[in-house]
Amino acid sequence: AQSVTQLGSHVSVSEGALVLLRCNYSSSVPPYLFWYVQYPNQGLQLLLKYTSAATLVKGINGFEAEFKKSETSFHLTKPSAHMSDAAEYFCAVISSASKIIFGSGTRLSIRP
Amino acid sequence: DTGVSQDPRHKITKRGQNVTFRCDPISEHNRLYWYRQTLGQGPEFLTYFQNEAQLEKSRLLSDRFSAERPKGSFSTLEIQRTEQGDSAMYLCASSSPLGQGGDTQYFGPGTRLTVL
Numbered sequence A: 001a002q003s004v005t006q007l008g009s010h011v012s013v014s015e016g017a018l019v020l021l022r023c024n025y026s027s028s029v030p031p032y033l034f035w036y037v038q039y040p041n042q043g044l045q046l047l048l049k050y051t052s053a054a055t056l057v058k059g060i061n062g063f064e065a066e067f068k069k070s071e072t073s074f075h076l077t078k079p080s081a082h083m084s085d086a087a088e089y090f091c092a093v094i095s096s097a098s099k100i101i102f103g104s105g106t107r108l109s110i111r112p
Numbered sequence B: 001d002t003g004v005s006q007d008p009r010h011k012i013t014k015r016g017q018n019v020t021f022r023c024d025p026i027s028e029h030n031r032l033y034w035y036r037q038t039l040g041q042g043p044e045f046l047t048y049f050q051n052e053a054q055l056e057k058s059r060l061l062s063d064r065f066s067a068e069r070p071k072g073s074f075s076t077l078e079i080q081r082t083e084q085g086d087s088a089m090y091l092c093a094s095s096s097p098l099g100q101g102g103d104t105q106y107f108g109p110g111t112r113l114t115v116l
Helices: none
Strands: A003-007 A010-014 A019-026 A032-039 A043-048 A056-058 A063-068 A071-076 A087-094 A100-102 A106-111 B003-008 B010-013 B019-024 B031-039 B044-050 B052-056 B065-068 B075-079 B090-094 B111-115
Touching: A003 A087, A003 A100, A010 A019, A019 A032, A019 A087, A019 A106, A032 A063, A032 A071, A043 A056, A043 A063, A043 A071, A056 A106, A063 A106, A071 A087, B010 B019, B019 B090, B019 B111, B031 B075, B044 B065, B075 B090
Parallel strands: A010 A106, B010 B111
Antiparallel strands: A003 A019, A019 A071, A032 A043, A032 A087, A056 A063, A063 A071, A087 A100, A087 A106, B003 B019, B019 B075, B031 B044, B031 B090, B044 B052, B065 B075, B090 B111
16 A cells, blocks of 8 residues: 655745755655645645656746656655745645545644 | 636635635646645545546545536536535646646646634
8 A cells, every 4th residue: 555654744844945855755666656736725736746657856936756666765855945935745646546635734834 | 828827816614614615727737636635734636537538536535526527628626514624725637638748737826725
């Protein structure tokens, strides 16, 4: 069965600093992996997805993630944080039945 | 492409009442999903449809929950005899036929249910 684990329920960085949100996955088959962002009282917006085409995936808003099979990781990064990046971020994997299995989320705060 | 829409956005009800939520997927998408998200948690899968057929239901979907997609377009999720534990955000998502980006699900804004 597929699963994802997000390390750190809350991450705080200064504006302009590097953002690193950690995600490890477990899957018996090559996974499809996603990062979604959720702003308060809103639905989820897809940031980026990995579908085995390239290990470094670029998404919207300057975010990117690297798939590392040896480490079973899919960490999300952004070189320079902006105040508008403050939100909840979810790592997710799609199961063989096409349903998405989400991690528990990481709340990103940006300090001025 | 107008996106996935959900109605209502907020619902407050008293324990024991029935509630119904509606989801309108992106028009050409044939797969529709329901998820539930409680405070501080990631969304959890409830059920999904391919066209009008309900193909999978989570064990989270008790007998008080029922979902329909009668014409393969919009879907409804009904909760009977609501309980305080049903308070959550109910999210709907849709995706296109497999092989056409079918692995990407697009989410609606959600319906926030509060059971008093």
